[in-house]
């Protein structure tokens with residue numbers, strides 16, 4: 001039994017999703033004529049109580065399109081120092097938008113309103129024009145941490161006072177909603193733009209949706225085309241995302257339960273150091289003593305259990321749609337015997 005905990009991007013479509021893909025009604029989306037893409041975009045817009053949405057092939061494209069629309073060359077974007085938009089998108093903010101980043105040291109990937117206030121540049125010709133704040137929820141490098149709602153509202157207030165746009169990298173936003181009980185509408189009322197991934201624990205082969213107001217999405221559609229992301233019969237993939245909306249959101253709670261059980265067992269082992277608090281489906285922990293991150297990953301590989309060394313001393317395990325109860329039990333048993 002292969003147990004692949006390296007990432008929730010490894011999920012594959014279920015038979016039900018494959019069936020939805022096969023039956024999808026499609027058209028040319030660059031002409032605006034793909035009914036499945038149109039349905040996904042309008043469902044996402046109404047789920048978040050926003051005006052419009054745009055289907056993109058990847059979360060990276062959604063984020064980078066949003067940043068391009070919100071900024072001008074020479075601007076400065078505020079985000080956490082381990083934010084995906086900053087460290088995992090190939091320097092995209094500089095490459096696509098000609099903007100620079102002010103990266104803040106947060107708490108497990110989260111930044112506060114006070115930090116944002118002190119990071120805003122004064123109106124001074126020496127300084128880059130601060131124009132955008134990006135938050136990430138859940139935070140990937142923060143071990144799947146979630147923002148408290150009040151902390152988001154405080155950041156929003158700072159953005160309003162200072163005329164800054166606020167973008168959410170919500171690659172795993174559905175995990176945060178399921179874990180906290182916060183609603184999509186709260187997010188839609190607060191952020192100027194939101195990107196949500198369907199290629200993570202949602203089981204879809206590809207896809208991300210960018211949500212915002214009508215004027216923002218109109219501009220984003222143009223930028224997506226410029227980036228080469230205008231897709232034709234994308235409805236096959238939109239149908240997968242619609243299926244995921246209907247079938248794969250509530251079940252994220254199971255992934256979170258599995259992750260908590262894994263962390264609880266790890267906490268009993270003497271070769272495990274600090275484990276980041278588990279709030280959703282990511283388990284990030286330190287390895288010490290008998291093992292390094294690399295040797296523990298190797299040891300587990302002999303049991304066909306696959307995890308990711310994210311630093312010389314840290315391993316990441318991610319639970320998702322394709323990690324069953326039986327697989328979690330097997331993992332717990334193997335770890336227990338080490």
Ligand SMILES: *Cc1c(COP(=O)(O)O)cnc(C)c1O
Pocket residue numbers: 057058059060061063084085136138139140169171172197199200208
């Ligand atoms: C995965 C991820 C993305 C987007 O990744 P793609 O592979 O481009 O879809 C964006 N932000 C975060 C936090 C992610 O984890």
